[in-house]
Each structure stands twice: as C-alpha cells, then as structure tokens.
Amino acid sequence: MRIILFSGKGGVGKTTISAATGYRLSELGYRTIVVSLDPAHSLADAFDLPEEERRSAKGLPVKINERLHIQEIDIQEEIDRYWGDVYRFLEILFNTTGLDEVLAEELAILPGMEEVTSLLYVNKYYREKDYDVLVLDLPPTGESLRFVSMPTVLKWYMKKIFKTERLVMKVARPVVGRISDVPLPDESYFKALENFYEKLKGVDEILIDPEITSVRLVSNPEKMVLKESQRAFMYFNLFGVNVDAVIVNKVIPPEAGDCSYLRSWIEIQKGYVSEIESYFSPVPVFKVPLLKEEVFGIERLRLLSEVIYGERDPSEVFFRERPYEFIQEGEGYVIKIRAPFVNKESVSLLKGEDEIVVRVGNFKSHIMLPRKLRNLEPEGARIEGGYIYVRLS
Ligand SMILES: Nc1ncnc2c1ncn2[C@@H]1O[C@H](COP(=O)(O)OP(=O)(O)OP(=O)(O)O)[C@@H](O)[C@H]1O
Numbered sequence: 001m002r003i004i005l006f007s008g009k010g011g012v013g014k015t016t017i018s019a020a021t022g023y024r025l026s027e028l029g030y031r032t033i034v035v036s037l038d039p040a041h042s043l044a045d046a047f048d049l050p051e052e053e054r055r056s057a058k059g060l061p062v063k064i065n066e067r068l069h070i071q072e073i074d075i076q077e078e079i080d081r082y083w084g085d086v087y088r089f090l091e092i093l094f095n096t097t098g099l100d101e102v103l104a105e106e107l108a109i110l111p112g113m114e115e116v117t118s119l120l121y122v123n124k125y126y127r128e129k130d131y132d133v134l135v136l137d138l139p140p141t142g143e144s145l146r147f148v149s150m151p152t153v154l155k156w157y158m159k160k161i162f163k164t165e166r167l168v169m170k171v172a173r174p175v176v177g178r179i180s181d182v183p184l185p186d187e188s189y190f191k192a193l194e195n196f197y198e199k200l201k202g203v204d205e206i207l208i209d210p211e212i213t214s215v216r217l218v219s220n221p222e223k224m225v226l227k228e229s230q231r232a233f234m235y236f237n238l239f240g241v242n243v244d245a246v247i248v249n250k251v252i253p254p255e256a257g258d259c260s261y262l263r264s265w266i267e268i269q270k271g272y273v274s275e276i277e278s279y280f281s282p283v284p285v286f287k288v289p290l291l292k293e294e295v296f297g298i299e300r301l302r303l304l305s306e307v308i309y310g311e312r313d314p315s316e317v318f319f320r321e322r323p324y325e326f327i328q329e330g331e332g333y334v335i336k337i338r339a340p341f342v343n344k345e346s347v348s349l350l351k352g353e354d355e356i357v358v359r360v361g362n363f364k365s366h367i368m369l370p371r372k373l374r375n376l377e378p379e380g381a382r383i384e385g386g387y388i389y390v391r392l393s
Pocket residue numbers: 008009010011012013014015016017038042139140249250288289290291292293294295296
C-alpha cells in the first residue's frame with residue numbers, strides 16, 4: 001500500500017489537492033481512500049457531495065466511484081464506535097496529573113485526538129489491505145508535525161514507563177493506597193494501554209518507510225507560506241518521514257499578465273517559485289496554476305489533477321533519500337541526518353540509554369541506536385550541506 005500525506009499551512013489547497021490526487025488515482029485503477037481530518041467537511045465540498053449523503057456518512061467512508069472512497073473523520077463518532085477503551089486510556093494520558101515532570105514535558109508534545117485517530121486509521125487500513133492507496137489530508141502544519149512525532153513519543157513512553165511502572169504499581173498500590181489519597185492507575189488502565197499500543201503497533205515503521213509513505217508539502221508562492229514550508233520540511237526530515245514532492249499551488253498563470261493589475265503579482269510570484277525550487281532541490285517541485293474558479297466537483301478535480309501530475313502516476317515515489325544513516329568514521333560513528341534549514345544554535349543533543357535525542361527548537365527526534373552503538377557518547381555535531389553530523393565515540 002502507498003500512503004500519501006498532504007501537509008501545509010492553512011488554506012494553501014491541501015484538501016483540494018488531496019481530492020484531486022485521490023480522484024486521479026482511482027481513474028488509474030487504484031483502490032483509493034482519501035481521509036480528511038478537517039472538521040469543516042471541505043473534502044465533501046471538494047467532491048460536491050449532496051447534503052444528505054454527507055450527513056448520513058457520520059464519519060464513515062463514502063463511495064465516490066467504484067474505486068474511490070472519501071472519509072471525513074468525526075472524532076465523537078470515532079470514540080463511540082471503535083476506540084472507547086483506547087480513548088479512555090488517552091483521557092488518562094492527556095490529563096497527566098500525578099506523573100513526574102520529565103514525563104509531563106515529554107507528553108506536552110503529544111498530539112490531540114485527531115492525530116491519534118488518523119494514526120489508528122493509517123494502521124487499520126494498512127493492515128486490512130482493502131485499498132491500494134491512502135491519501136491523507138492533514139490539518140495545518142503544526143498539527144501535522146505532532147502527527148508524525150507521535151509514534152516516537154509514544155514508543156518512548158511505552159518503553160520507559162509502561163513496563164517498569166506496571167511493576168512498581170503492583171508493589172506500591174497496597175502500600176501507597178493506605179497512606180495517601182493520590183489515585184493510582186488500576187489494572188484496567190494498563191489493559192487499555194496495551195490495547196492502544198497493539199492498535200498502533202508498527203505505524204512508526206510505516207511512516208518512515210519511503211516506499212510506503214510520502215509527504216507532499218503544499219505551498220503557495222508567498223513569503224510567509226514559503227517560510228512555513230521550509231520549517232515543515234526540516235521537521236519531517238528529522239522525524240524520518242520522506243518528503244517526495246513540494247507542490248506550489250495557486251501560481252497566477254502568465255496569460256493573466258494581459259491584466260496590468262496582475263502583472264506585478266506574476267513577477268513577485270516568479271521570484272518565490274524560483275526560490276522554492278532552489279531551496280527544496282533535489283526534491284521535485286510541482287507548479288500548479290490558480291484555476292479560473294474554485295475547485296469543486298469531479299470535472300474540476302480532474303482538470304486540477306491533470307495540471308498537477310500531467311502524465312505521471314501520483315502513486316509514484318517522486319524522490320527518495322534515507323533521512324538518517326549511521327556511518328563509520330575511524331574508531332567512531334557518525335549519524336548523518338538530513339535536515340535542511342537548520343542552524344547550529346538551534347540544535348542540541350541528548351544521549352539516552354539506547355537513543356540519541358536531537359532537539360531542534362521545540363521539537364525532538366529520537367533516533368534509536370543500533371545495539372552496537374549504544375555505549376557510544378555523542379561528541380558534538382556539525383552542520384554541513386543540509387545535514388547534521390552527530391559524532392559518536
Ligand atoms: N489551484 C487552484 N485554483 C483555484 N482555486 C484553488 C486552487 N487550489 C485550491 N483552490 C481553492 O482554494 C480554497 C482553499 O483550498 P483548500 O480548502 O483545499 O485549502 P486547505 O489547505 O485544505 O485549507 P485548510 O487549511 O483550511 O484545510 C478552496 O476554495 C479551493 O477551491
């Protein structure tokens with residue numbers, strides 16, 4: 001299965017491009033599902049679904065054609081329908097009273113229900129194999145980053161806390177229970193935790209496998225949007241998720257230059273488009289013109305998919321490069337992490353028992369160390385040509 005994630009700043013065209021991509025895939029013969037987390041139901045709008053159909057969907061997949069379904073996730077429905085026990089656990093997790101401060105800090109970047117739900121769906125659809133391609137329309141950038149960082153954080157939580165905490169509780173409950181009012185999690189908490197973990201198991205490997213998962217960053221030729229795309233690009237890389245294309249949407253086409261009013265806009269955008277191309281190179285940049293009208297309904301989605309992909313198959317992996325690798329250097333090792341647009345001041349390193357934590361700004365990426373490297377210490381980092389090199393010895 002292929003999983004294609006669309007991420008980008010609010011309003012750039014993520015939902016529309018997800019819809020167009022899904023439609024094109026179905027035309028090419030792939031069984032496709034487009035999943036959206038947008039509570040505004042704009043995916044259904046993009047397909048111009050009748051009001052009745054959209055109301056009766058209640059967050060479940062709606063059939064568009066023989067090979068295409070769309071699904072707008074409805075968190076409340078989800079909780080009622082499938083994930084009751086899982087959410088019970090998350091409720092406890094998100095209200096992390098009683099947990100120590102280190103843990104609380106780590107959990108501060110835990111995503112909300114939307115991101116968790118979409119991860120659960122990624123895993124569900126991946127396991128069930130009913131679709132060839134899953135297209136996921138992610139919420140605006142910040143939340144997208146929490147989405148990809150979550151598996152690492154959860155894994156950390158499970159590994160560091162779950163096993164030991166459970167043991168501790170078995171011993172501590174009878175004692176602590178008698179001398180304090182602090183509520184301790186009971187066995188059902190751990191059962192829910194286990195269940196939750198089982199449903200998410202493997203999703204991190206799916207997300208970092210470039211043959212399965214691609215992120216496509218949707219951008220516009222504007223200063224602020226470009227900045228945000230660069231930041232997102234760096235973080236996706238840091239989390240090891242492959243960005244295989246950048247889509248610059250809503251580029252005013254040259255023929256609009258007949259209108260003197262738009263001529264200067266065309267010039268300004270030209271500058272940003274070439275800036276985008278040089279920044280993201282060698283990742284391919286797709287330029288998509290601003291169409292004459294809003295994009296909704298099958299006909300316009302088809303037109304849009306043609307201008308985005310031309311003759312290409314959207315399920316292709318347009319670009320692949322390992323996000324990080326371990327390289328032997330003399331006696332020691334170097335971790336080479338692809339991370340464009342990072343400056344040295346914003347990077348800090350931490351060594352855990354079996355991992356290196358690379359912190360860039362407020363985000364952390366945990367890189368699990370192979371057994372062989374676990375006893376090595378990070379000696380420092382250098383930044384060169386869009387890579388962070390972390391020296392271990
Ligand atoms: N290439 C295009 N030409 C013309 N209109 C477009 C184009 N791409 C997107 N639009 C229009 O721009 C509007 C915003 O697009 P869309 O809803 O896909 O953005 P989004 O990134 O999903 O926004 P949000 O962050 O709010 O979810 C829509 O009305 C859509 O029809």
